[in-house]
Each structure stands twice: as C-alpha cells, then as structure tokens.
Amino acid sequence: MINENQVVDYVCKYLEDNNYTVDEHRNTNEKGYDIVAFNENGKKLIIEAKGGTSSKPGTNRYGKDFNQKQVKTHVSVAIYAVGKVINFDPDCEVGIALPENDEHVRAMKKIQKVIDLLAIKVYWVSSNGEVTVE
Template identity: 45%
Template sequence: MLFEGKVIEYVCDYLTKENFEILQKLSTTEQGDDIIALKSGVKLIIEAKGESSSNQNSSRYGKSFTYNQVKTHVGVALYKVSEILTREINNGNDVVVGISLPCNEYHKKCVKRISEVIKLLNIVVFWVNEDGSVDVEGDLI
C-alpha cells in the first residue's frame, strides 16, 4: 500500500539519483508544494497522491481508494499543478511541474483519460511502484 508519504519519499530518492537537489519535501500533514527540486537552474514542483488514506482514524485507512476517489484525487492534483504553473509563470520563473501517483489500474485509467491535457501542459507524471521504483512520463529538465 503506497501512502502519500511513501510516494513522496520514493520520488525524492529517484530525483536525488538523477542529480536533483531536493529543496522541499513535505510530510502528509504539511500544506504546500509536496516536492520542490532543482537541477540546472530549473525548478521542478510536484504534487503527490497516495493510494489510501494515511490517516489512521479514517475509515479508508489501509484500503485502496475507489475509482471515483482516485478520479477526484487526480483532478485535485491537476488543479494544484495548474495553480503552481500560473503562480510561477506570473512570477517570471522557469518551472516544470509534475504529479506523482501510485502505479495502479485506477490511477493509470484516470490519467489516460486526460493524457492530452497533461501533454499540452507539459506535466511530468511520476509513476511510483510498490518496490520504490519510479517510471517517468514526460520531459524532465
């Protein structure tokens, strides 16, 4: 089960191996940009989602999200990276945005349905596997 914290950890491990400097790595209880990394003067900002609630008091804790919940989370992630792009462009910054998601059937299905928009906005998708490996779709720096 990939909780959001593990997704963030695995993506940061991947980025470090790819010679990115990790500037920010939030925990699941913190608000803001989940991951901010830097390479060759270009900032990479990533919104992360897990496949279950990480709140032990939640009725969904440890249970995979339903398809409709995944669709909502992917929609929220798309909104968040759109907001980040707008903020950074308005500030005159060169930025790449990404979404990191568990690599499972529901997340793949949701992303496929909006894949053309993801390509148009140059959003990098980080697919996180249970074993900690990360597959990347899109152009990193």
C-alpha cells in the same frame, strides 16, 4: 498499496539519484508543495503527490485502496495544484506523482492530452518504490 508519504519519499530518492537537489518535501500533515526540487542547471521542479490509500490510521480508507471516485478527485486536485504553479511560475517545471495502480493509470489516460499539452511530468511509483517518469 502505498500512501502519499511513501510516494513523496520514493520520488525524492529518485530525484536525488538523478541529479536533483530536493529543497522541500512535505508529508500529509503539512501545507505547501509536496516536493520542490532543482535540477543541476537550477531549474525548479514542483511536484504534487497523491497516494493510493490513506496515511492516517483510524480513517475509513486506511489500509484500503482508494476507490475510482476518490482517485478521480485526487487527480483533479493534483491537476488544479500544478495548474496554479503553471499560472504563477511559467518557467517552473511541474509534475504529479501517483501510485502505479489500475485506477490511477486509467484516470490519467482519460486526460492524457491535457497532461501532454501542459507539459506535466507524471512520476509513477510502484509498490516496491520504483519510479518511472512520463
């Protein structure tokens, strides 16, 4: 189980290892895009990240997996965030970074056609930090 801050860190490392320059990355206490990066041709990529558990000690979900309803909400928020980017910056690539667990995979499969239609890259992050991209 990994939190949003870990997802952001792992995806930033993946991007840097794959010839992207990470311009901005934020943790859960900061506002703005979670990740802003540029490929070697200068094309901008904006990624909205979500975790599988709370990153904040003392919260009800700290150290516990988010439930199905929470995952659905997080995925919905991520889609909305990248939808705004597509609306205001149509030349920008967009992505969503998620923990690779059963609940997140199931939620994304239910909207796969929308993901494909909007050309949203999905960055799956395993608990050991490995990143795969769809």
